[in-house]
Amino acid sequence: MKSLVCTLVFIILCGTLVRGQMRQKGQIKGHLTDKSSEQPLADASVALLYAKDSTMAASAFTDKKGAFTLDDLPEGTYKLYITFLGYQPLLQTVSITPEQPIAALGAIPLQKTGVTLDAVEITEIKPPIRVKKDTLEFNAGSFKTRQNAVVEELLKKLPGVEVDKDGNIKAQGETVKKILVDGKPFFGNDPKLATKNLPAEIVDKIQLIDKKSDQAQFSGINDGQTEKAINITIKKDRKKGMFGQVSAGAGTSERFAASTSLNRFREDQQLSFIGSGNNVNNQGYTDISGLSMGGGRGMRGGMGNNGGNGISRNWTAGLNYSQDLTKRLRISGSYFYNNTTTENERNSARQNLLPDTTYYYNQRSNSISTNANHNFNMRVEYEIDSTQSLIVSPNLNYTTSSNFQDNLYESLGGSHQLVNNGTTRNAGNNTTPTFAADVLYRKKFHKTGRTFSANLNMGTNNGDMENYNHSNNLFIQPNGAIQTDSIDQRNDITNKGLNTNVRLIYTEPLAKDHFLEFTYAWSRNYSSSDKLTYDFNAVKGIYDRPNDSLSNSFENTFSTQQAGVSLRTQKKTYDYSLGLNVQYSDLDNNNISLQNRLQQHTFNFFPSASFSYAFNNNKRLRFFYRGGTQQPSVNQLQPVPDNSNPLYIQLGNPDLKPSFNNNFSIGYNTFNPSSMQGLFANISMALTSNKIINANYFDSLGRQVSQPVNVNGAYNINGNLVNTIPLKREHTSLNATTNFSLNRDVSYINNIKGITRNFMVNQGLSFNYAYRELFDFSTNGGINYNGARYSVQKDNNRDYFNYFFSFDFNVNLPLGFNIGFDLDYTLNTGLAAGYNQDVTMLNAYISKSLFRNKQALIKLQGFDLLNQNVSISRNVGENYIEDVQARVLQRFCLLSFSYFLNRFGGGEKGGNKNMRMRNVMPMQMMPGGARMIRTRG
Incomplete structure (x- = not known):
C-alpha cells in the first residue's frame, strides 16, 4: 500500500x-x-x-x-x-x-x-521597460510612488537600481556619477540635488545610460570610455509651469529644519532654486518632510559600518539655470553655497602590527569644524555650423574652513604595558580658491568618419593655511625611565598650483566601418609649497622663533607628452579598438630651501583596447583596458616633517617616482523588458607599478615615523553582480546584489617587507511592494564579510562579519492621514572589545494632508525612538586594524509643515491626428502605461 x-x-x-x-x-x-x-x-x-x-x-x-x-x-x-x-x-x-x-x-x-x-x-502604449542599445528606459507611470514623493523614491522601485542611506545611487552595480534633466545638467555633477528635490510626479521616463565620452558622441566612434548616468525626462504637460515646496519644522532637543525648492520649467528653459537650514544632519539636499523615510536623509549615515560625522548644523542655497537660447546655442550654469559646522566625539582602538610585536593605540578626541563653500559652474554649447561645435565649461570654487581638535591618547606594548600617553591640540584656518576651464572644439569633414577635435583644460588652485600645534607627551623608556616633551608651534603654509592639458584627436576612415584614430596629449602640472614653522616665545607670548628644521620651500613641475594610434572597427553588433601609446614624463623638483634639484625622465609604452558585442537588443558584453600615470602629491614630495601628531611624524620624499596604473574591466549585461529579468555583472582589475605607499618605522617609545616610497606588487580586483528576479504576480521584482573585492598591498614596517591581503564580500537582497494606493513597503537585508591576511604577523589574521536588515512601511488612511515607519537592525562581530554591538534603529511618522488638492502636509516624526543609534566602523590598513566609534544624533521628534506648489499650464498640443476620436467613454489606465479608449460602435 x-x-x-x-x-x-x-x-x-x-x-x-x-x-x-x-x-x-x-x-x-x-x-x-x-x-x-x-x-x-x-x-x-x-x-x-x-x-x-x-x-x-x-x-x-x-x-x-x-x-x-x-x-x-x-x-x-x-x-x-x-x-x-x-x-x-x-x-x-x-x-x-x-x-x-x-x-x-x-x-x-x-x-x-x-x-x-x-x-x-x-491611443498610446508605454511598456514598463524598454532597451535601446546603451540605454535602459523605465516608464515612470509603471512604478507607483506616494503623493509628493521625490525622484529618489521612484529610483528605489526600479529593478537593478540601489539607493543607499546617504542617497548615493548605483545602477546595474555601477555608481551613478551624473544626473541630467531632459539631457541638461542640474546643479552641476551632484546627482543628489536632482533626486532629492525634483518631484516624482513630473517624471515621464527614467533612462539609465552608459554615457559615452564627448569625443565618442561627436565622432560616432566608440572609444570604450563610458560612465553610468541617469537622464530624467519630464512629462510634456509638466514642461511649462512652476512647482516646488516650502517646509519648516521644530522639535525636541532644540532641533529645527527648514527648506525650500522652487522650479520654473518652460519648453526651452529650466530655472531652479533650493535652500535649507537645519541642525539634524541634513546636508540640504531634500525637503524635511521626507527626513525619516527612504534612507534617513543623513540621520543614519553613522550607523552600522558606515562611520559617523558627528552632529552638524547646515545652511545651503543654490540656483540652477539652463536654456536653449537659439537652435545652436545652449547654456547652463549653477551656483551653490554650503556652510556646515560639525561637532564630533571619536573613540578609536588601533592595533599597529609590527614584525615581532603589536602596539595598541587608544584615542579619544573632540572636534569642531566649520566649512563654507561657494561653487559656480557653467556649460556653453555652440554649434558653429552643421560641421563644427564649441563647448566651454568654466568652474570656480572658493572654500574657507576652520577646525579645532582635542585628543587624549595612550599607547600600549605587546603585553598591554603603558608605553606613552599625552594630549594634543590642533587648530587651523584654511582658504582655498580654485578655478578650472575646459574648452572643446570639434570639426566634422565632408568625408564620413573624418573628424578633428581639440581639448584644452586649464586650472589653478591656491591654498593659504595657518595651523597651530600644541601637545604634551610622556614616554616610558625600556629601562622604565620617564621622558616628557612638549610642542607649541604655528605653521604658515602657502600652496600654489597651475595645471594645463591639451589633447588633439584626429580620426580617418579606412573603410565603411574601420577607422584610424591619432591622438596627441601634452600636460604640465606645476605646484609650489612654502611651509614656515615658528615656535612659541613664552617671553613675548607670540610665535616668532623660526624653526628651520620644520620649514621648507620647493617647486615641482611634472609634464608629460603622449602620442598614440588606434584602429577602431564598428560593426552593427560589435565594435573594438586596438591601440598603442607612448608617454614621456619629466619630473623637475627644485628644493629652494636646501638648494637641491632633482630631475627624472621616464618612458612608458602601453597598449589600449576595448571590445563591445551585442548578442541582441537585450544582451551586451564589454571589455576595456587603459594605462596611465599618477604623480605624487605636494605633501608627499615636501621634504620636511609634519609633527601635528607627535606619535605619527610624516616625512616627505622628493625622490618619489610617478606610479603607473594598468586598468582592466569586463562587463556583461542582459535584461528582458517583457519579463523584467536582468543580470548585470562587472569585474575590474588595477595593477600598479611604482605604487606610492607609506613605509613606517616604530621606535621603542611607540612613536611612528612614516615616509612615502615606491613599491611594486600591489593590485586590487573588484566585482559586482546584480540579479533582478521578477515576481510577475506581484508586479515587482527582487534585487540580489553581490559585491566582492580583493586587495593586495605591500608594506614596510621597520624595514621589513610585508604583504597584506584583504578580501571583502557583500551579499544583499532587496524587495519592494505597493498595493494600489493603500500601502507600500520595502525590505533590504544582507551580510558583509571581511578577511584580513598578513604575511609577517599571521597571528593577527582576522575574519569578521556584519549583518544588516531594514524594513520600511507606509499606509494611507482615510481623511488624508498617513502613517509609516522604518526599522534598521545591524549586528557587528569580530571587532575589538566594546565595539561588537547590535543596534536597532526605529523611525516613525504620522502625517495629515490638508486642503482639497492635498497641497499641504503636517507631519510628526520620531527619530531613533529606541535611542540606540551608534556609529561603529572598522578600518583595515597594510599594517594596522582600527575600530572607531563616533558621536551620532540620537532620539528626537520633529513637527513640520510643508506646502507644495504645482502650477502647470498648457497640456500636449496637437497630438496624433490619426488617434483622435469622438464620442469616447472615460479612459481606462492600464498598468505599464497603456492608455485604452473605449468607443461606441
Missing part, C-alpha cells in the same frame, strides 16, 4: 511539473509585413495584454526581418497589440492552451493609416 501511495504521489508530482513546464513554454511568434508591398517591418512595437484585465504580459520589438517572439507564456487568452509609425495599430486575440502551446501566427499584414478599430482603440 505504501508503494502504491508513493507511486501515485510521484505520478501527481510529475504531472504537476510537466503541466508547469508546459505552461512556462507557451510561445507566440509571427512576422509583420506591409499589406501592399509585403515587405518586412522592422522595429515595430509588439505588446501582449492579458485579455481579462488588459494588463501587460510581455512586449518585444520586431527584428530586421519583421519577426518577433514572445516566450515563457502561461496558458490563457491574450490580446496582441501591434503598432508601427505610419501604420494602423492591430489588436487581435490569441490563446495559449496545453494542446497548442505555440501560437505561430505567420505573416501579419499591417494596413497603412486610415482604418479605425471598431470597438477599442489604444
Whole structure:
C-alpha cells in the first residue's frame, strides 16, 4: 500500500511539473509585413495584454526581418497589440492552451493609416521597460510612488537600481556619477540635488545610460570610455509651469529644519532654486518632510559600518539655470553655497602590527569644524555650423574652513604595558580658491568618419593655511625611565598650483566601418609649497622663533607628452579598438630651501583596447583596458616633517617616482523588458607599478615615523553582480546584489617587507511592494564579510562579519492621514572589545494632508525612538586594524509643515491626428502605461 501511495504521489508530482513546464513554454511568434508591398517591418512595437484585465504580459520589438517572439507564456487568452509609425495599430486575440502551446501566427499584414478599430482603440502604449542599445528606459507611470514623493523614491522601485542611506545611487552595480534633466545638467555633477528635490510626479521616463565620452558622441566612434548616468525626462504637460515646496519644522532637543525648492520649467528653459537650514544632519539636499523615510536623509549615515560625522548644523542655497537660447546655442550654469559646522566625539582602538610585536593605540578626541563653500559652474554649447561645435565649461570654487581638535591618547606594548600617553591640540584656518576651464572644439569633414577635435583644460588652485600645534607627551623608556616633551608651534603654509592639458584627436576612415584614430596629449602640472614653522616665545607670548628644521620651500613641475594610434572597427553588433601609446614624463623638483634639484625622465609604452558585442537588443558584453600615470602629491614630495601628531611624524620624499596604473574591466549585461529579468555583472582589475605607499618605522617609545616610497606588487580586483528576479504576480521584482573585492598591498614596517591581503564580500537582497494606493513597503537585508591576511604577523589574521536588515512601511488612511515607519537592525562581530554591538534603529511618522488638492502636509516624526543609534566602523590598513566609534544624533521628534506648489499650464498640443476620436467613454489606465479608449460602435 505504501508503494502504491508513493507511486501515485510521484505520478501527481510529475504531472504537476510537466503541466508547469508546459505552461512556462507557451510561445507566440509571427512576422509583420506591409499589406501592399509585403515587405518586412522592422522595429515595430509588439505588446501582449492579458485579455481579462488588459494588463501587460510581455512586449518585444520586431527584428530586421519583421519577426518577433514572445516566450515563457502561461496558458490563457491574450490580446496582441501591434503598432508601427505610419501604420494602423492591430489588436487581435490569441490563446495559449496545453494542446497548442505555440501560437505561430505567420505573416501579419499591417494596413497603412486610415482604418479605425471598431470597438477599442489604444491611443498610446508605454511598456514598463524598454532597451535601446546603451540605454535602459523605465516608464515612470509603471512604478507607483506616494503623493509628493521625490525622484529618489521612484529610483528605489526600479529593478537593478540601489539607493543607499546617504542617497548615493548605483545602477546595474555601477555608481551613478551624473544626473541630467531632459539631457541638461542640474546643479552641476551632484546627482543628489536632482533626486532629492525634483518631484516624482513630473517624471515621464527614467533612462539609465552608459554615457559615452564627448569625443565618442561627436565622432560616432566608440572609444570604450563610458560612465553610468541617469537622464530624467519630464512629462510634456509638466514642461511649462512652476512647482516646488516650502517646509519648516521644530522639535525636541532644540532641533529645527527648514527648506525650500522652487522650479520654473518652460519648453526651452529650466530655472531652479533650493535652500535649507537645519541642525539634524541634513546636508540640504531634500525637503524635511521626507527626513525619516527612504534612507534617513543623513540621520543614519553613522550607523552600522558606515562611520559617523558627528552632529552638524547646515545652511545651503543654490540656483540652477539652463536654456536653449537659439537652435545652436545652449547654456547652463549653477551656483551653490554650503556652510556646515560639525561637532564630533571619536573613540578609536588601533592595533599597529609590527614584525615581532603589536602596539595598541587608544584615542579619544573632540572636534569642531566649520566649512563654507561657494561653487559656480557653467556649460556653453555652440554649434558653429552643421560641421563644427564649441563647448566651454568654466568652474570656480572658493572654500574657507576652520577646525579645532582635542585628543587624549595612550599607547600600549605587546603585553598591554603603558608605553606613552599625552594630549594634543590642533587648530587651523584654511582658504582655498580654485578655478578650472575646459574648452572643446570639434570639426566634422565632408568625408564620413573624418573628424578633428581639440581639448584644452586649464586650472589653478591656491591654498593659504595657518595651523597651530600644541601637545604634551610622556614616554616610558625600556629601562622604565620617564621622558616628557612638549610642542607649541604655528605653521604658515602657502600652496600654489597651475595645471594645463591639451589633447588633439584626429580620426580617418579606412573603410565603411574601420577607422584610424591619432591622438596627441601634452600636460604640465606645476605646484609650489612654502611651509614656515615658528615656535612659541613664552617671553613675548607670540610665535616668532623660526624653526628651520620644520620649514621648507620647493617647486615641482611634472609634464608629460603622449602620442598614440588606434584602429577602431564598428560593426552593427560589435565594435573594438586596438591601440598603442607612448608617454614621456619629466619630473623637475627644485628644493629652494636646501638648494637641491632633482630631475627624472621616464618612458612608458602601453597598449589600449576595448571590445563591445551585442548578442541582441537585450544582451551586451564589454571589455576595456587603459594605462596611465599618477604623480605624487605636494605633501608627499615636501621634504620636511609634519609633527601635528607627535606619535605619527610624516616625512616627505622628493625622490618619489610617478606610479603607473594598468586598468582592466569586463562587463556583461542582459535584461528582458517583457519579463523584467536582468543580470548585470562587472569585474575590474588595477595593477600598479611604482605604487606610492607609506613605509613606517616604530621606535621603542611607540612613536611612528612614516615616509612615502615606491613599491611594486600591489593590485586590487573588484566585482559586482546584480540579479533582478521578477515576481510577475506581484508586479515587482527582487534585487540580489553581490559585491566582492580583493586587495593586495605591500608594506614596510621597520624595514621589513610585508604583504597584506584583504578580501571583502557583500551579499544583499532587496524587495519592494505597493498595493494600489493603500500601502507600500520595502525590505533590504544582507551580510558583509571581511578577511584580513598578513604575511609577517599571521597571528593577527582576522575574519569578521556584519549583518544588516531594514524594513520600511507606509499606509494611507482615510481623511488624508498617513502613517509609516522604518526599522534598521545591524549586528557587528569580530571587532575589538566594546565595539561588537547590535543596534536597532526605529523611525516613525504620522502625517495629515490638508486642503482639497492635498497641497499641504503636517507631519510628526520620531527619530531613533529606541535611542540606540551608534556609529561603529572598522578600518583595515597594510599594517594596522582600527575600530572607531563616533558621536551620532540620537532620539528626537520633529513637527513640520510643508506646502507644495504645482502650477502647470498648457497640456500636449496637437497630438496624433490619426488617434483622435469622438464620442469616447472615460479612459481606462492600464498598468505599464497603456492608455485604452473605449468607443461606441
